[in-house]
Amino acid sequence: MFKEWVTVIAAAIQLLLLQVTGQSPKSGLCIGSDCYTIHQDSKTFQNANDVCSKQQGHLMTVRSTVANDAMSILIPNEHGDFWIGLKLPKGQCTNYNTVLRGYEWVTGDESTNFSNWKGNDSTCTEQCVSVSSDLNWKERPCQDKVAGFLCEYNFNKTCDALPPGTDSSILYSTPLGFQGSDLLSLPPGSTATCSPSDFKVYCSTKADGRVEWEMGPWDCQTNNGGCEHQCQMNNNQPQCRCPPGHELKDNKMTCTEIDACRIATCEHLCVPHKDSYICMCKDGYELDLDGKRCRDIDDCKMGHNLCDQDRVCENTPGSFECKCKSGFAEENGKCVDVNECNLKPCEHNCINVPGSYRCSCLEGYIQDSGDHRKCKRQCYASECIAECDPNMSWQCDCPNGFVLDSRENLFLCVDINECETGTYCDQLCNNSFGSFTCYCREGYSLGNKGDSCVSEDTEEGSGTTSITPVISVFTTPTSNSTTKGESILTPGALLGIIICIVVMILILVFLVHHVLKQRVKWVASSDFKSRGAEREVCLQQVTTETYSKTSSFERNLKTET
Known part of the structure; x- marks a missing residue:
């Protein structure tokens, strides 16, 4: 009942005020x-x-x-x-x-x-x-x-409307209670608010009767000085104040909540939170441990089957892309194999395969180990015809391990016998076409370089002639050119040395054969005499299982004794 009377009294007071004001x-x-x-x-x-x-x-x-x-x-x-x-x-x-x-x-x-x-x-x-x-x-x-x-x-005088701005609008408020943006003249006490800056000016009447626009804040006794919250006079100058947690805008009149994000050092996004802030990251990023910086998320590692089987996932800042695999190109939304052979990447033959290509060489050539796209000459005999420039017939090339030689206006590639020089391998050597193989005796093994032999224990080798099948292949440099009408000195000298060595070996074999032949005759004669003496004395020859290097003459002498 009391509340109803209060409502009635309040309505009556409001009605009375409306009748007056x-x-x-x-x-x-x-x-x-x-x-x-x-x-x-x-x-x-x-x-x-x-x-x-x-x-x-x-x-x-x-x-x-x-x-x-x-x-x-x-x-x-x-x-x-x-x-x-x-x-x-x-x-x-x-x-x-x-x-x-x-x-x-x-x-x-x-x-x-x-x-x-x-x-x-x-x-x-x-x-x-x-x-x-x-x-x-x-x-x-x-x-x-x-x-x-x-x-x-x-009024005695009014303020003219402010000149319109190119990027702002003005709202006028009069003390008579009406507002407008298209007013031509304003009574004293009117205010003009510029948007979006929120700057305010006041139509003020001066002591000499003049009226003019005055930048806010103005006298606190007039419309609170234009202040949004509180106006205070400080040394006869009006100043606007804001409630706690707020601060004045640039117009020095209106208040705004203190934005902690203004002083934040967030790399991406800042969200005000109570009296502080929280840093956040854009999609595809995650917050670093310092709570401010953002680091990219590798989407290709986070998800599964992000791309179809014809494409590969490629991470991008904040996202990812599905791109065609290497050797494929996108065409009408599909990944189509690229025929790399159209670009002629191979020196000889090219074979296109899905996503790549293979190179092959013509007969008499092999692929270069350093670059599979290139081919180099290969000779499968001790001699083969050299490849020469048709315009300069004396400019010829040979495979590695062969040397160029000329015979009766014909240029040949002759295999170099690296084993005969004795400078390539530390112990044993086996020559092959265009190369050679190093071996080591038993108890030794090839070193890292493949040409020297290293003892497998602290003792010297056993002295046997058996070999360990450890192979290291080397190639020797090739002499690639001659001059017209001149013979090649280095190969000729090498050939002379080889012939001399062969002759000396033949002589040595002949001498050894002759000595062995004479020894056989002498041994046969000694055996005949000893067998005759055995028949005369009627003695029987005794042998032992132990191998001895004594001669038959010594055995007969012991028997007679």
């Missing part, structure tokens, strides 16, 4: 030093005039066509009648001999240059005038409550 004007405008407002508030003539008086004004006087035009701007689409400031004084009757028919303005005078009466009614009772959207003056009882009323305010 009235509602805010619906719209308004200023022409020169005069401003007009329209109020859509149902009141009697006197109550309407009281509302205008609260703002140091009065009901509108329409004394000229200019004022009538201003009224036409304010009520073109309004419905109902609106009071203007024209009234027939009590005790007087209508007088058609004057322009105002005996009516007076609320200012107490009858001067006018304009009238727009609707009818010719005559009366001697107290009457007031209203207008409708047709702008005709209509006489009616002053106690009627019409749709609204028009107020008028007169």
Whole structure:
């Protein structure tokens, strides 16, 4: 019950205030030093005039066509009648001999240059005038409550509108209660707010009577100095204050929440959180351990089957791409094999395979071990015909391990017997076409270089002639050219050395054979004599299983003894 009475009392107080102060004007405008407002508030003539008086004004006087035009701007689409400031004084009757028919303005005078009466009614009772959207003056009882009323305010000077900005808009607010962005003149006490900067200026009246725009904040006693929160005077200068957790914007008047992200060092995104902030990363990144930097996530390792079988996943900053495998190119949304052989990458033959290619060589050539795309000559005999330049027949090439030689205007590639020089292998050597093989005796093994032999234990070799089948292949450099009409000295000298060595070997074999032949004859003679002596003395020869290197002559001598 108590709450209901409180509600009723509050409604009554609000109704009383509205009767005295009235509602805010619906719209308004200023022409020169005069401003007009329209109020859509149902009141009697006197109550309407009281509302205008609260703002140091009065009901509108329409004394000229200019004022009538201003009224036409304010009520073109309004419905109902609106009071203007024209009234027939009590005790007087209508007088058609004057322009105002005996009516007076609320200012107490009858001067006018304009009238727009609707009818010719005559009366001697107290009457007031209203207008409708047709702008005709209509006489009616002053106690009627019409749709609204028009107020008028007169100033000595007003502020002109600010020049429009190219990238900003201006909203004007007047002390009369109406706002607008297209006002041409503003009464003193008006403010202008620029967007998006939120800078404010104030139409101030100076001591000498001048009016001009003043940058905010201004005197704290006027509209709180334009401050959004609190205005304080400091050394006679107005200053705006903000509540805790907020700070002044650049216009020094409005407040904004303190943004901790302004001082944050987040690499990507900053999100305010209470009195602090939290760093976040864009998609495809994750926050580093320091909580500020962002590191890329390798999507290709995180997910499975991100790409189809014809494509491979390639990580990109913050994402990934599916690209065709090496040797394939995208064509109409599909990965198609690239025929690398069209680019002729091989020196001789090229075979295209899915995603790659293979090189092969013509007969008499093998692939270069250093570059599989290139081919080099190969000879499978001790001699083969050299490959010469058809334009310069003396410019010839031979495979590695062969040397160029000329015979009867024919250039040949002759295999180099590296084993005969004795300088390539440490112990044993076996020559092959274009190369050679190093061996080691038992108890030794080839070293890292493949040409030297290293003992497998601390003792010297056993002295046997058996060999270990450890192979190391070497190739010797090739002499590649001759001069026209001249023989090659180095191969010829080498051939002479080889012939001399062969002759010496043949002589040595002949001498050994001769010595062995003489020894066989001598042994045979000794055996014959010993067998004859054995028959004479009737003694039997005794042999042992132990192998001895003594001669048959010594055995016979021991038997006789």
